[in-house]
Amino acid sequence: MFNSLISVVCFFIYELSVLSIIIFVLGFIDELIIDLIWFRLVMKRRGQSRAIRVSDRFDESLSGKAAVFVAAWRESRVIGPTLRHMTQQWGHDALTIYVGCYPNDPATIDAVMQVAACDPRIRLVMTDHTGPTTKADCLNRLYRALCDDERRSGVSFRMVVVHDAEDMVDRAAMGVFDRAMDTCTLVQLPVIPAALPDSRWIGSHYCEEFAEAHTKTMLVRDAIGAGIPTAGVGCAIARPMLGRLSARRGMDGPFDDDSLTEDYALGLEIAALGGRSRFLRCRTPDGRLVATRAAFPSCLDMAVRQKARWIQGISFQSWDRLGWGRTMLDMWMRMRDRRGPLAALALVLAYLTIVWNGVVLALGLVGVNWPPEATLPSPAMRAFLWLMLFGVIWRAIxxxxxxxxxxxxxxxxxxxxxxxxxxxxxxxxxxxxxxSYLRTLRGHAPRWDKTSHRVHPDMPDARATA
Structure with a gap:
């Protein structure tokens, strides 16, 4: 009886390991195609976008009015240093910074007011509801405030730049956005997470993920003409396109206020409407990459919450909201975007297989004859295991x-x-x-399950707010 039970367990472990290997191999082939396209780009243009000239005169006038949207819920710790840094880096008179706050968050309101008292370009906007709602709901309130300002002044904005409350903006970024708007509808700049000395394992693990995504994957999407999902920070959208999106929704703004990843959806919706989207890697004359820099969550709970929100919005919510696109290219990119849950399942199965085989090996060393012969890897299985090992090494490189x-x-x-x-x-x-997604299917409205943020260590106010 015991041996029969063990045989059944071994059989299921074997089948699960086969499933995990298949998922890994398919994922490796998919990523290998991206790698090959990227290699071709490197050979052609060294992996850099050269369509936009970056000037060393950062105080040049903008071609039109620009707005910056910053949604803030319980950001009293970081919003002050962020706004001070932003106003110092971007001294353009044609700039208005809209900061959305909630009436039940007095600490953040006070922090914004302190900076706004020193710079009239900052406009505090109160949301219609107590917080938290969703970031998209807050952004829609900022959009309505912008529309009100346009009606009063009779002058329309040229573009809207979206940032988070903890972002460290680049001095040259506004000039890049301004020039790019001549030919583009949406522009996304790279995001560079901070390598945190006090969080080498949790907070710093974002470094490698964004380094690869924003040096390779997004450049490939840009090159092949796929829709560019924005990162929600360091992105600029042409003002007329936001008007089209708002009219299309028939609601009070261009952002999907029920979505947890409105930034991702925004980029794909703009592409579906025929807008030209670009991901730009530009360098200043002194060689600095023009990018948004930010410190990401430094504790396990916050990192899990943030990535869970990304997975829920991209992998689950977007299935019925965005569909699979109209072309094979759209379908391929959206399958890549939504593979998070499948990758997590494959990792669970892989780790279970490793633990089980470790137990089997240990018992074999003491003379216990496990597993039964029928569950030993076949030649084909061993070939896939070698391919999987090669894929792991390739990705690590x-x-x-x-x-x-x-x-x-x-x-x-x-x-x-x-x-x-x-x-x-x-x-x-x-x-x-x-x-969390299953809860929404039972009627629970999505909420802004946000993480606490910290000031970037390179920001001048970092020590004062640490």
Whole structure:
């Protein structure tokens, strides 16, 4: 009886390992195609976008009025330093910074008012509801405030730039946005997470993920003409396109206020309407990458909550909201975007298989004959295992290379050591996203399950707010 039970368990473990290997192999082939396209781009233009000239005169006048949207819920710790840095870096008179706050968040309101008292370009906007709602709901309130200002002044804005309350903006970014709006509808700049000395394993694991995504994957999407999903920070949208999106929704703004990842949906919706989207990697004359810099969550719980929100919005909500697109290219990109839960499942199965085989090996060393002969890997299975191992090594090389290029060799080495940490966070986030999504199916409205933020360590106010 016991041997029969063990045989059944071994059979199921074997089948689950086959499933995990298939998922990994398909994922590796998918990523390999992206790698090959990226290699071709590197050979043609060294992986850099050269369509936009970056001037060393950062105080040049803008071609039209620009707005910055910042949604803030319980951001009293970071919003002050962020706004001060933003106004110092972007001294343009044609700029208005709209900051959305909730009436039941007096600490954030007070922090915004302190900075607004020193710079009239900052406009505090109160939401219609107590918080939290969703970030998209807050952004829609800012959009309505912008429309009110346009009606009063009789002058329309040219573009809207979206940022988060903890972002450290680049001095050259506004000029890049202004020039790009001559030919583009949406522009996304790279995001560079901070390598946090006090959170080498949790907060810093975002470094390698964004380094690869914003050095390779997004450049490939830009090159092949796929829709560019915005990161929700460091992106600019042409004002007329926001008007079209708002009219299309027939509601009070262009953002999907029930979505947890309105930034992702916004980029794909703009592409569906025929807007030209670009992901731009530009450097200043002194060689600095024009990008948004930010410090990401430094504790496990916050990192899991943030990634769960991303998975829920991109992998679950967008299925019925955005569909699969009209072309094979759209379908391919959306399948890539929504593979988070499948990847988490594959990781769980892989780790279970590793643990089980470790037990089997240990028992074999003491003379216990496990598993039964029928569950031993076949030649085909062993070939797939070797392919899977090659895929893991290939991906590790890329992870090291992109991270080392952006942060140095030491951080590149730590990126390899953080792979198990990133996998565990992905598994925990996938589980949380699934349960949260099931709650919405039972009628629970999505809420802004936001994370607490910290000031970027390079920001002048960092020590004062630490």
């Amino acid at each position: 890329f992870r090291f290379g992109f991270t080392a290029h952006e942060y140095g060799l030491a951080e590149g080495g730590r990126a390899l050591l953080r792979i198990p940490v990133a996998n565990i966070i992905a598994i925990m986030a996938g589980r949380r996203a699934l349960w």
